[in-house]
Amino acid sequence: MSPSFRLSAVAAISAACLACALVTISSSALAATPIKITSQAALDGPIRYTLKITSKQFGNAQDTRTIRSGQSDDYTWKTVPPGGPVAAPEACPDYASLPLDANGAMIRQIQVRLAPVVGADGTATVQLNFQAQTPRGTKSVTQAGKTLKCPNALMTSQIVRFTMPTSGSTKAVTLSDGTEIVLSAKR
Incomplete structure (x- = not known):
């Protein structure tokens, strides 16, 4: 083998290695995923909900909280009814389930349970569970041979589902008993 042939073989191998390295570098540079910058918050990020309730029977309430998509939040408000609290002897039926002072x-x-799930387009699908109780005077109840004056409890329970944008908009819902619920959502 002549020395000139060795030199050209070394040069050929070096050129081949250089070509492979360039192909590898250029193909990895082309395979990189582009970076996308958006001005929107992540869909699973916290959303600020304001819940306002207006009810002739159960009173008015309002609260603002921050929760994430897929979570639920429970609200409870206890207030004194217009006629004042109604005495409730412990022997009254359903005593343990009555709201007491x-x-x-x-x-x-x-009581309200709010459970929103935000979709890819930023629209929240909301399930709202509403339960309320209030005393409406008293009623006579015979328990173990004794006549008791127990609270005449008025109760309601309803589940509503609706969709709403999370861009600061407001959604109003009227329940079957006339209670109005206004919910606003903002990222």
Whole structure:
């Protein structure tokens, strides 16, 4: 083998290695995924919900909280009814389920569970569970041979589902008992 042939073989091998390295570098540069910058918040990010309830029977309430898509949040408001609390002896039926004040008298209560799920387009599908109780005077109840004056509890329960944008818009829903619920959502 002549020295000139060795030199050309070394040069050929070096050129081949250089060509492979360039192909590898250029193909990896082309395979990189582009970076996309958006001004929107992530869909699973926190959303600020304001819940406002207006009810002639159960009272008015309002609260603002921040939750994420797929989570639920429970709200409970207890207020004194217009006629004042109604005494509730412990022997009354369903005593354990009545909303009571510190003295054991029935007051009114609103409970709401809010469960939003935000879609890819930023629209929230919301399930809202509403439960409320209030005393409407008293009723006579015979328990173990005794006549008791127990609270005449008015109760309601309803589940509503609706969709709404999360861009600061407001959604109003009227329940079957006339209670109005206004919900706003903002990222």
